[in-house]
Amino acid sequence: MTNEDSVSISINEKLADQSPIFSDHYIFKVSKEQWSVNEEAYEPKLIAIGPYHHGKDHLLAMKDHKIRYLQSLLQQSSQKDVSRYVQIIRNLKERARKYYAEPLSFTHDEFVEMILINGCFIIEFIHKLLEGDMEDPLFRSNHMLHSFMLLVTSNVIPDQESTFIKVILVIYERFLPGPLCNSSHVYTPENMIQIKNLLELLHDHWQPFPARLEVYEKMGQAKEGCFTRCATELKDAGIKFKSAVERNNLFDINFVNSTIKIPKIRIGDKTECLLRNLIVYEQLTSSTSPKYFTDYMRFMDCLIDSAKDVELLCCQGIIDNWKGDDESIAILFNKLGEHVFCERALYADIVNNVNEHCKKRSNLWMAKLRHDYFQSPWSFISVLAAIMLLLLSLTQTVYSVLSCYK
Secondary structure, eight states: OOHHHHHHHHHHHHHHHOOOOSTTOOBOOOOHHHHHHOGGGTSOSSOOOSSTTTTOGGGGGGHHHHHHHHHHHHHHTTOSSSHHHHHHHHHHHHHHHHTBSSOOOOOHHHHHHHHHHHHHHHHHHHHHHHHTOTTSGGGSOHHHHHHTTOOOOTTOOOOTTOOHHHHHHHHHGGGSSSOOSOTTOOOOHHHHTTOOOHHHHHHHTSOOOHHHHHHHHHTTTOOOOOOSSOHHHHHHTTOEEEEOTTOOOTTOOEEETTEEEEOOEEEOTTHHHHHHHHHHHHHHOTTOOSOHHHHHHHHHHHHOSSHHHHHHHHHTTSEEESSSOHHHHHHHHHHHTTTOOOSSOSSHHHHHHHHHHHHSHHHHHHHHHHHHHSSSHHHHHHHHHHHHHHHHHHHHHHHHHHHTTO
16 A cells, blocks of 8 residues: 555545534634633633533532532432433434534533533522522532523513523523513524524624614624724813713614714623634624624724723723722723624714714814813813903904994
8 A cells, every 4th residue: 555545545534534613613612812812711610511511620519519409400300310301401412513613522421411411400409499499518609600691580470481591591681781572582492492502592682773774784894993082182172072871782872963973881800701712703603793892893903092091981881890990891892802703783873973973073172172271270271361361362353343433
C-alpha cells in the first residue's frame, strides 16, 4: 500500500464521520474572543446543565442534589424506576446530539444518562419552586436561589391552565431588564418539543413591536453607524432624552421632535450575563434575523461613552441602576460589543435622523455655547456680562445716531 493510498483512506474516513453543519445545530460554545472579554458571564458557578461544563470539579457538588431530585420526581409520578424515562430519552438521543455544534466525547449511554438526570432536575426544581418547598436544602440559602437566577415570591405561580413553558417565562421575567412582549403565546405539546433551548424561548418572547420591524424592513440594507456624539454631547446639541414609560417593550425606541424616547432598562448583577448569552445566541444562530439584542446593545453603546452619559440616562429614567455604580454600567455597554458582528441595524433611521439634526449649523452653535460657557456658574456670569455690555454698547450707539438728527 502506498503512502498516497494511506492518506486517501485516512481522509475518506474523516469525511465519512463528519456530520453536516446545518440548522440542526442550536447549542454552541462561546468563541475564545468573546469568552476572554468576560469569562464569568458564560461560566456556571453552581451547577452544570448539559455536556459543555459536565464533570468540572467546582460543579460536582450538585451531583447528589440532581439524583435526589430525580428520586423525588419518580415518587410523584408513581414510577418504580427510571426505565420508562430512559427509553424516551434513548428515542430522542440522536436528535438531541445534533443540537450541539461541538463534537461530544460521551458514549451514547453516558449522553442519555446526562440528559435524563439534568432534565429531571430542571423539572423538579421548578416544581419545588412553585410549591414553595422551603425545606429543600437548595432553597434554604438566598445565595443558592440567587445563583440559580430564581426567586420565590407569592406572585410567581400562574393560573392552573398555564403550561410548563409559561411557568419558566413567569420565573425568568423577573430577571430580564425589560418586560416580555409575546407572553400570550399558547404552546401545544407539539410546539413545546420544537423549542431548542432556553435562550431561544426567551428570544422568541422578547422582541420588537411590528411597527419597529416595519421600519427596519423599509431601511433595506442600510447599515447603522454610530451617533456623532454621546448622550451628554447630544444633549448639548439640543437633543432631549425621555423615558418611554408608556411603551411596554425594551426595543421600542423612537426619535420625535428632537427627543429620543427609550424604554427603561433595569441593570442589575445578572443583566450582563443574560445579555451576553442572548447576543452570542444571535451571533451563532443564523435564523434569528434581525438581531434585536445585538442592535439594541450597539445603539446604547453609541450613546454611552462614560459615567456622565449613564448619569444623564439615569436622571431621565431610562436606566434603572441596580448596580449603584455609573462607571461599571458604562464599561458594561462599552464591552458588550467587543468581537460582535452585525450586518444590518434595527435603529438605522434613528441614528441617521439624529446625526442630521446635529449637522445643522444652529444646533452646532448652541452645542458649542452650552459646552464652552454654561458648564459652570462663573462661565455663565461671564457670558451674561458680555451680553449686557454688548446691549449697552448697542443702546449707546443708537442713542448717538438719533442725537445727530435732532
